[in-house]
Amino acid sequence: MKLRLGLPKGSLQEATFQLFKQAGFNISVRSRSYFPAVNDPELEIVLMRAQEIPRYVYEGVLDAGISGLDWIMENEADVVEVADMVYAKNTPNPIRLVIAVADNSDIKSVSDLNGKRVATELVRVTQKYLKENGVEALIEYSYGATEVKVPHLVDAIADITETGSSLKANNLRIIATILESTTKLHANRSSWEDPWKREKLQSLAVLLQGALRARSKVGLKMNVPGAMLETILDVLPAMKQPTISQLVRSDWVAVEVILEEMQVRDLIPALKRAGAQDIIEYPLTKVIP
Ligand SMILES: Nc1ncnc2c1ncn2[C@@H]1O[C@H](COP(=O)(O)OP(=O)(O)OP(=O)(O)O)[C@@H](O)[C@H]1O
Ligand SMILES: O=P(O)(O)OC[C@H]1O[C@H](OP(=O)(O)OP(=O)(O)O)[C@H](O)[C@@H]1O
Ligand SMILES: [Mg+2]
Structure with a gap:
């Protein structure tokens, strides 16, 4: 069984391919070919203009596709919205x-x-x-x-x-x-009724949305003397529950937290002042709530 998926040529192509790569799907297009190769035997990808994808999804030529809400509305295409994915050509915004x-x-x-x-x-x-x-x-x-x-x-x-x-x-x-x-992963109504296709689409949505969510976040890890832990926890954003682990043969602990990248610039100097050491920041590929 295969899911036939329409991906947009044009404005959204680069951003869409990058997102799929982050989600675990490597898509490679040979010049002038509209059937790119993908490292998932359950997917058949067709490259098409974003303007037309919703219509072909509606008509069932495609099981699903990615295009903007603008073109879904312009085509008056009665399709199932599987996932809202907020990314555009250049920015992560609507x-x-x-x-x-x-x-x-x-x-x-x-x-x-x-x-x-x-x-x-x-x-x-x-x-x-x-x-x-x-x-x-x-x-x-x-x-x-x-x-x-x-x-x-x-x-x-x-x-x-x-x-x-x-x-x-x-x-x-x-x-x-x-x-x-915003950009929508949308599906044909009868394809959505097919249990295999629905599950495949839901898996795809989890991976794509997980990849998008990860983009604005980072992980932060640091070592803290046990005595300083309370001070450090006060500095960390209140909404987070950090993971604390004991370092072997020492009274130090390791503190790990996931947060918005934007917060890090102010946070790292404050953590350092509060006594944290060996602070590392790392990017995330997927965040699934
Ligand atoms: N900066 C942007 N400008 C235009 N469309 C954008 C932009 N970012 C995202 N999109 C989305 O891309 C889709 C249009 O894609 P498509 O590539 O088919 O048309 P296009 O960008 O006009 O193509 P072309 O590059 O040939 O003009 C729309 O659904 C639109 O919502
Ligand atoms: O606000 P901006 O970041 O400038 O993006 C918007 C521009 O991008 C798109 O044009 P596109 O590249 O599709 O060319 P087109 O006008 O030939 O369709 C859109 O039609 C606008 O012209
Ligand atoms: Mg255009």
């Missing part, structure tokens, strides 16, 4: 589909878009949003490079923003957010 106009435009809010031209790759989602806001605008499909069309070709665009650099480079100003989108 992306937004926004409406933007030229910095110096008279358009201040969505209601000013009546009768205006709007270019977007996500025509249906944009149309629905404007309709809900009582706006009638001319929405045209854009094949990409959408930002450059303002102000000469269109009055506004609805486009994805992640770091904001494309908007900034083209002197655009956001007037509304249509939706926030």
Whole structure:
């Protein structure tokens, strides 16, 4: 038995392959081949455009796939969300589909878009949003490079923003957010009813989400004189229950804790001051709660 899984070519490809590698799946693509090899005989991977994956999952050509919520909605694909995975092309954050106009435009809010031209790759989602806001605008499909069309070709665009650099480079100003989108592992409804496929998808989800969760965390280990232990425990973040182990033939203990990487910069000097020694920090590959 094999699970047929669609992975996105394009913006999400690199980030997705890296995540799979961290989760234990090595995917290798030969140039121009859309069926990459993977070190799991139970997976058959197909590389496709993220725009189309939800539709093929819905139709059952694929058992499951990875694409953004934006394309699941644009395709109106009735699929099962197996896992929400918050990563994008460049950052570990959600992306937004926004409406933007030229910095110096008279358009201040969505209601000013009546009768205006709007270019977007996500025509249906944009149309629905404007309709809900009582706006009638001319929405045209854009094949990409959408930002450059303002102000000469269109009055506004609805486009994805992640770091904001494309908007900034083209002197655009956001007037509304249509939706926030994250990357979804999603499945075909009948594939999800198949016990083997469901279990395979759930295992995949645990590994992928475990890998994502591990990215912002690190492990910290140190040796502490027994007498200093209470002071050290006061310094460590209150929410954590550190593991304490006795060092052989000594009254020292080893203290181990997993925490947010962001906390470490302040913590290590404080631990040192409080008497900890041999402090080591190590990266984590997976964290499964
Ligand atoms: N910075 C980003 N810009 C655009 N899409 C992004 C970004 N980060 C993540 N995504 C997600 O990637 C998917 C789009 O992927 P895909 O690669 O098929 O299109 P694309 O990036 O427009 O391709 P291309 O590179 O040919 O323009 C969407 O589901 C979107 O949510
Ligand atoms: O906020 P940012 O970090 O700048 O990312 C957003 C940009 O990335 C995507 O473009 P893509 O690379 O897919 O090119 P395209 O416009 O040709 O589709 C998206 O359509 C935006 O243009
Ligand atoms: Mg694009």
